[in-house]
Structure formats: structure tokens, C-alpha cells
Amino acid sequence: MTTNTTTETLKKPAHTSTRRWKGRSICQHTTRPALNALKSSAQDVKPWILSIDDDEDFSGALKLRLQTQGYDVVRAFAVDTGYQFAFDFEPAAILLDLNLPTGSGEELLSQLRYHPETAHIPILVVTGMNEPGLERRILAAGAYAFFRKPISHTSLLEALQKANNDGSSV
Numbered sequence: 001m002t003t004n005t006t007t008e009t010l011k012k013p014a015h016t017s018t019r020r021w022k023g024r025s026i027c028q029h030t031t032r033p034a035l036n037a038l039k040s041s042a043q044d045v046k047p048w049i050l051s052i053d054d055d056e057d058f059s060g061a062l063k064l065r066l067q068t069q070g071y072d073v074v075r076a077f078a079v080d081t082g083y084q085f086a087f088d089f090e091p092a093a094i095l096l097d098l099n100l101p102t103g104s105g106e107e108l109l110s111q112l113r114y115h116p117e118t119a120h121i122p123i124l125v126v127t128g129m130n131e132p133g134l135e136r137r138i139l140a141a142g143a144y145a146f147f148r149k150p151i152s153h154t155s156l157l158e159a160l161q162k163a164n165n166d167g168s169s170v
Helices: 032-046 056-068 079-088 105-116 133-142 153-166
Strands: 019-021 024-026 046-051 072-076 093-096 123-127 144-150
Touching: 032 072, 046 056, 046 079, 046 144, 072 079, 079 093, 079 105, 093 105, 093 153, 105 123, 105 133, 123 153, 133 144, 144 153
Parallel strands: 046 072, 046 093, 093 123, 123 144
Antiparallel strands: 019 024
């Protein structure tokens, strides 16, 4: 078992996924077959993008835009759910907001970069935060790209295509 001060990652059994976020067990479920069915059908047709953002309107509009470009989007509205979905869905890329009510998007970025199962996934940060030095810090932490809201959908699509051309998962 690997232990970090804020998150423990446990080896997952064959049909269940158990992760710990800030000492809490999250998303222990029996819906693994349903997730696998979704994942299989998505891999056959469209690449999955995981959007972790608490703004349902923003992520809904983003989902519609990306679907018109050949992507499918799984949305998570909380840090612990997004963390779990990164393992369950094995997304081609992750769109991550930093300012989430249930935890730090920056900490989530760090945890996803740390774990061998998710370290290869390009993470594109999309945030409304305007803190000095934030972009430099987030890119240094391992984000593939950084966008401030409101975002240019053209720039986002170009970044997703570039991630694909760079040999990343997209």
C-alpha cells in the first residue's frame, strides 16, 4: 500500500474499486460491470474525456461542444468522484477545474500525476482562478495545458489534438 499524507491508494480487487481520498473510502460500488460496458463501447467509437468541474452548466456546454467534435465526455462534479472516474473510465484526457467545493483541484492533479495508472493521462486545467503565478505552478505540477475561463473552444480542441499527436492518450 502506498501512503501519502492526504491520500492512500489501495490495490483494487478484480470487480471493485476502492480508493481513499483524505482518509475516506470513496466510490466503493458494485456497478463495475456497467462502467466496463460504458468504457468498452466508448473505446470502440469515441475517446473519453473526463471533465471534473462543479459548474454543471459549464461542463454540460463543454460536453456538447466536445461531442460535436467526436469526443464523449464523462462528468464528475466533486474531487473524490473525479479521482475515482480517472481509474474507472481510463479517460483519454482530463479537464480539471482547480476551484472545487469538495477539495483542491491542484491536489487532485498531484495525486493523478503520482499514481502509475493515471500518470500518462494528459490533464488540461480549466479554471476561473486568476492568481499570480498559478499557470506556471500548475504546468510545473504536471498539467498538459492551462486555460482560464471563459475558454476558447478552438484552443481547447487544438490542445486535445496536440496531446494526441504528442503520443498521449487522446
